[in-house]
Amino acid sequence: MSARYGNACDIVVFGGTGDLAKRKLLPALYYLHRDRHLHPQTRILALARARHEPEDYRKLVRRHVSQYVASADFDEACWASFAERLDYMELNVSQRLEFARLARRLGDDPTRVRVFYLATLPELFASTALHLHSAGLVNSEARIVLEKPLGESLPTASRINDQIGSVFDESRVFRIDHFLGKEAVQNLLALRFGNALFEPLWRNGHIDHVQISVLETVGVENRGAYYDRAGAMRDMLQNHLLQLLCLVAMEAPVHFEPEAVRNEKLKILEALRPITGMDVQDQTVRGQYSEGKRAGERLPAYYFEKSVDHDSNTETYVALRAEIDNWRWAGVPFYLRTGKSLAQRKSEIVVQFKLVPHRLFPGQTPQGNRLVIRLQPDESISLSLMAKSPGRGMALQEVELDLHFDEAFKRRRWDAYERLLLDVIDGDATLFMRRDEIEAAWRWVDPIIGGWREVYRSPKRYAAGSWGPEAADSLLERAGHVWLDER
Numbered sequence: 288m289s290a291r292y293g294n295a296c297d298i299v300v301f302g303g304t305g306d307l308a309k310r311k312l313l314p315a316l317y318y319l320h321r322d323r324h325l326h327p328q329t330r331i332l333a334l335a336r337a338r339h340e341p342e343d344y345r346k347l348v349r350r351h352v353s354q355y356v357a358s359a360d361f362d363e364a365c366w367a368s369f370a371e372r373l374d375y376m377e378l379n380v381s382q383r384l385e386f387a388r389l390a391r392r393l394g395d396d397p398t399r400v401r402v403f404y405l406a407t408l409p410e411l412f413a414s415t416a417l418h419l420h421s422a423g424l425v426n427s428e429a430r431i432v433l434e435k436p437l438g439e440s441l442p443t444a445s446r447i448n449d450q451i452g453s454v455f456d457e458s459r460v461f462r463i464d465h466f467l468g469k470e471a472v473q474n475l476l477a478l479r480f481g482n483a484l485f486e487p488l489w490r491n492g493h494i495d496h497v498q499i500s501v502l503e504t505v506g507v508e509n510r511g512a513y514y515d516r517a518g519a520m521r522d523m524l525q526n527h528l529l530q531l532l533c534l535v536a537m538e539a540p541v542h543f544e545p546e547a548v549r550n551e552k553l554k555i556l557e558a559l560r561p562i563t564g565m566d567v568q569d570q571t572v573r574g575q576y577s578e579g580k581r582a583g584e585r586l587p588a589y590y591f592e593k594s595v596d597h598d599s600n601t602e603t604y605v606a607l608r609a610e611i612d613n614w615r616w617a618g619v620p621f622y623l624r625t626g627k628s629l630a631q632r633k634s635e636i637v638v639q640f641k642l643v644p645h646r647l648f649p650g651q652t653p654q655g656n657r658l659v660i661r662l663q664p665d666e667s668i669s670l671s672l673m674a675k676s677p678g679r680g681m682a683l684q685e686v687e688l689d690l691h692f693d694e695a696f697k698r699r700r701w702d703a704y705e706r707l708l709l710d711v712i713d714g715d716a717t718l719f720m721r722r723d724e725i726e727a728a729w730r731w732v733d734p735i736i737g738g739w740r741e742v743y744r745s746p747k748r749y750a751a752g753s754w755g756p757e758a759a760d761s762l763l764e765r766a767g768h769v770w771l772d773e774r
């Protein structure tokens with residue numbers, strides 16, 4: 288069969304009526320179908336507890352897909368052929384015996400790839416895997432996809448990993464971090480390892496500090512019940528931000544293949560200097576949004592959001608200073624921050640280079656060069672350079688070299704889930720997290736969360752619609768740095 292289609296596959300989505308399935312997975316599958324990346328015999332089976340006739344479920348999905356894909360990309364004929372692949376089955380994942388029904392529905396063709404996508408609560412991961420196994424569904428072509436956060440601490444993550452590992456070989460476990468599927472994130476790898484230009488400078492001798500920000504304007508929306516238990520640290524920092532940090536800091540892997548890439552990322556996680564004891568107060572900031580305004584619109588306080596405890600101490604913002612104890616990065620602070628209900632939506636990595644060693648031009652305020660890799664909302668790379676301003680004398684001025692990907696490549700940008708779903712079907716785990724990476728990330732994060740319980744219980748308040756708590760600015764000011772925002 289043509290390689291273009293990959294393998295014939297059964298994509299089984301647990302949590303088929305959930306937010307992720309509706310907003311991300313099914314629209315991504317629609318695009319893969321439209322662009323002919325799915326094998327003609329590939330089927331999609333959504334599972335959830337709710338009772339729906341398959342036809343009603345398809346109508347529901349149609350509504351969401353037409354909402355989440357670009358309107359120019361939604362086409363009735365294409366939808367009709369996509370809908371033929373799509374089926375729904377009511378299933379209570381906590382009932383082991385119900386998996387026998389699933390087995391009958393899937394049949395026993397050993398050549399079909401089976402993708403079990405668990406878009407459910409992490410508490411259900413281990414039991415679902417065990418039930419799949421006891422129903423005989425874990426054959427040599429089966430893969431399991433787990434959404435983040437995996438567990439809520441090192442012990443819980445290890446327990447889930449042990450249980451999953453007892454029925455799925457590690458090579459078949461795809462722990463997804465959708466940030467790794469973003470084009471702009473892969474472009475970071477291309478920038479670092481596809482160009483000779485940056486590598487000699489990519490180290491402590493030339494780089495002053497790095498800032499990694501994932502700022503959101505949305506609040507917790509209708510995910511309050513989950514979020515109030517997770518908070519920004521578990522929801523974003525333990526996974527997305529640490530993964531970005533790994534890609535910025537890791538050594539060049541020998542091959543672009545799963546083990547080589549993941550070995551290098553792991554080394555960075557293991558080199559992160561622990562933040563413990565009173566350092567938790569000095570090097571981290573946790574915040575929670577209170578009532579505020581954006582563009583004249585009133586925004587609610589976190590503790591008034593749906594399903595959130597009114598006395599909640601959960602952080603909706605976290606900023607911290609990380610240090611990587613290795614030869615390349617010793618002495619270079621990595622500032623990480625993420626938060627909800629902020630002034631601006633942007634995800635970016637800023638690499639701030641050091642100043643020139645000698646000031647040649649008098650009367651200039653020295654500025655270091657700055658490389659900004661923007662992931663969202665637009666994808667771009669810009670490099671600030673000092674240039675001579677026109678006219679007499681040698682007045683220097685900062686100017687920017689800008690590369691905007693939508694101008695450079697006039698093609699639709701794939702959504703992260705499209706790329707990652709295809710990788711799962713192909714069995715390529717390069718952009719997925721290995722068990723030891725997840726556990727190393729928890730090993731670093733757990734003492735911070737533990738320290739917060741001891742010495743930093745109440746998060747700092749920040750007004751919704753603002754740039755976050757003032758303490759996050761002071762965190763950098765103490766080292767003579769500032770967040771590089773256009774406020």
Ligand code: BG6
Nearest residue numbers: 435465503505522523527634663
């Ligand atoms: C998810 C988090 O993993 O990532 C959400 O659970 C967050 O809280 C989302 O909003 C951000 O992803 P993206 O792709 O919209 O930037």
